[in-house]
Amino acid sequence: MNEHMETAFKLAEEALKNDEVPVGCVFVCDGVQVGQGRNEVNASGDPTAHAEMVAIREMRKHNWSEKEIHTFELFVTLEPCIMCAAAMYELGIKRIVYGAANQRFGGIESVGNKEKYGAEHEIEVNSLIEANRAIGLLKQFYELENANAPEQKRKIKKKRNC
Amino acid sequence: MLKRCGERDDSNGEECPAKRREFEPTLNGHRIAPSVSGINFRVLPILPAELTTFEVPLVQFYVVHVLQLQTIGQLIKTLPDIPDEFRHLKRIKKGMMLVCPVHCESLFEEAKKKLLGLNLPLEFQIVEVPAKKPLTERQFEFAKEKWPTSFHSMPEIEKVLADQPFDGDESRIILANMSKVPSNGCLIADGERSLAESTHGTMLLEHAALEAIRNLAKYQQSEAYSVEENRFAYLATGCDVFLEQEPCAMCAMGLVHARAKRVFFRNRSSNGVLASGNWHLHLEPAINHHYQVFEVKIDNFDVNANASRHCGGIL
Ligand SMILES: [Zn+2]
Ligand SMILES: [Zn+2]
Numbered sequence: 001m002n003e004h005m006e007t008a009f010k011l012a013e014e015a016l017k018n019d020e021v022p023v024g025c026v027f028v029c030d031g032v033q034v035g036q037g038r039n040e041v042n043a044s045g046d047p048t049a050h051a052e053m054v055a056i057r058e059m060r061k062h063n064w065s066e067k068e069i070h071t072f073e074l075f076v077t078l079e080p081c082i083m084c085a086a087a088m089y090e091l092g093i094k095r096i097v098y099g100a101a102n103q104r105f106g107g108i109e110s111v112g113n114k115e116k117y118g119a120e121h122e123i124e125v126n127s128l129i130e131a132n133r134a135i136g137l138l139k140q141f142y143e144l145e146n147a148n149a150p151e152q153k154r155k156i157k158k159k160r161n162c
Numbered sequence: 163m164l165k166r167c168g169e170r171d172d173s174n175g176e177e178c179p180a181k182r183r184e185f186e187p188t189l190n191g192h193r194i195a196p197s198v199s200g201i202n203f204r205v206l207p208i209l210p211a212e213l214t215t216f217e218v219p220l221v222q223f224y225v226v227h228v229l230q231l232q233t234i235g236q237l238i239k240t241l242p243d244i245p246d247e248f249r250h251l252k253r254i255k256k257g258m259m260l261v262c263p264v265h266c267e268s269l270f271e272e273a274k275k276k277l278l279g280l281n282l283p284l285e286f287q288i289v290e291v292p293a294k295k296p297l298t299e300r301q302f303e304f305a306k307e308k309w310p311t312s313f314h315s316m317p318e319i320e321k322v323l324a325d326q327p328f329d330g331d332e333s334r335i336i337l338a339n340m341s342k343v344p345s346n347g348c349l350i351a352d353g354e355r356s357l358a359e360s361t362h363g364t365m366l367l368e369h370a371a372l373e374a375i376r377n378l379a380k381y382q383q384s385e386a387y388s389v390e391e392n393r394f395a396y397l398a399t400g401c402d403v404f405l406e407q408e409p410c411a412m413c414a415m416g417l418v419h420a421r422a423k424r425v426f427f428r429n430r431s432s433n434g435v436l437a438s439g440n441w442h443l444h445l446e447p448a449i450n451h452h453y454q455v456f457e458v459k460i461d462n463f464d465v466n467a468n469a470s471r472h473c474g475g476i477l
Contacts, residue, residue: 038473044383045379045382045383045397046376046379046380046381047375047379047397047416047419047420047421048376048416048419048420049249056366056367058363060366060367081414081415081419082411082412082414082415082418082443082449083412083416083418083419084412085410085411085412086410086411086412086415087367087412090367090410090412090433090474091366091367101401103448104448104449104450105415105449107411107415110448111407111446111448111449112411112415112441112443112446116435116441116443117410117411117435117441117453118432118433118435118440118441119433123320
């Protein structure tokens with residue numbers, strides 16, 4: 001398995017241990033890890049503190065040139081949400097590698113895409129390379145979260161079609 | 163965090179709006195009267211076509227004419243159930259009873275056989291009926307002319323569909339909040355009370371809306387918050403967001419994550435995703451939170467060479 005993706009998963013596991021949505025990411029420039037982040041929404045109270053944003057907010061303190069940013073590669077355990085994906089198109093990074101699709105908010109292809117954002121930049125995308133591992137972490141998180149939630153009663157109605 | 167406050171705005175050469183605001187209400191550098199009177203001010207909701215249309219799609223149904231009133235009970239027992247997607251339709255209209263949709267051929271054949279077995283005088287006909295449950299009062303007006311249908315009025319929707327969606331008091335609050343938005347900025351307010359604001363910053367991805375959300379989070383985490391607010395609010399739940407520029411996908415999704423209730427913007431952005439003709443992120447069915455979106459037009463203040471503006475500043 002790719003070493004950068006391995007780092008991203010380590011960060012996702014760390015997020016899970018801290019009661020955060022288990023998503024982690026690494027930014028790579030010329031083969032070297034130059035930034036990393038994991039979800040920090042609950043601790044910060046900031047709903048935009050997704051792994052990618054956390055990493056960028058740390059990284060932007062250094063003066064990366066536009067040329068360098070255009071060579072960035074993002075390794076992230078889950079397909080970036082619409083907010084983070086649109087951010088990557090604005091930055092104009094080179095490549096995104098993600099572990100599993102994000103059906104609820106995915107901004108690369110699941111729900112949003114560059115056409116919807118009016119983005120012209122092309123990003124090379126490699127998807128679903130570790131889907132089971134990424135989804136497994138999310139399942140653990142939601143199981144923990146729902147452990148104390150009341151069981152939902154669902155009315156099951158017979159469906160009538162013609 | 164570096165802020166652009168104090169920096170000149172290329173389009174109209176104004177100075178820091180935060181400083182100036184203390185003295186007079188302004189909008190993009192133009193002075194406005196503190197009251198709404200005299201200002202030609204329109205707030206246009208950006209809604210899905212299924213709500214703005216006056217008509218609903220129609221579908222063909224077989225009906226059977228009831229030639230003897232006392233046979234209705236017998237007929238009802240014999241007729242097939244109406245398919246789920248057409249459950250909004252009432253069964254009977256002026257001596258006619260719905261049998262089934264014309265496209266359900268086998269269902270009709272079966273029903274016909276059973277009905278004929280009753281040995282009653284029967285007459286079949288095809289009629290057009292509303293294929294969807296009407297969502298608005300005006301759609302209901304159209305639909306009920308075709309065939310009786312159920313309808314549940316949604317006051318929130320009826321309100322924004324009206325010519326004057328906001329009454330004087332609410333208009334005044336919207337205009338006042340809009341006038342408090344920093345240049346190129348964003349303001350988050352709970353009614354009249356502003357909770358957080360921001361312009362866009364100088365660093366990468368420091369767009370106004372995202373920065374305002376972060377400022378709100380900082381405020382909500384602070385001790386001052388628990389003292390000043392006598393309620394516990396989850397992010398921007400129930401809050402209105404005011405923006406000079408239509409938000410880009412990043413900002414619009416940030417506002418979804420923040421659970422904003424309504425979003426008001428003044429100028430369309432070249433990278434915007436909410437205005438008509440753009441994506442309409444706020445109407446995307448896959449997304450689990452939806453805020454209402456309004457374009458605010460204020461006469462005499464919109465002529466501002468803003469045509470090529472982006473969310474996130476001037477590219
Ligand atoms: Zn995200
Ligand atoms: Zn933006």
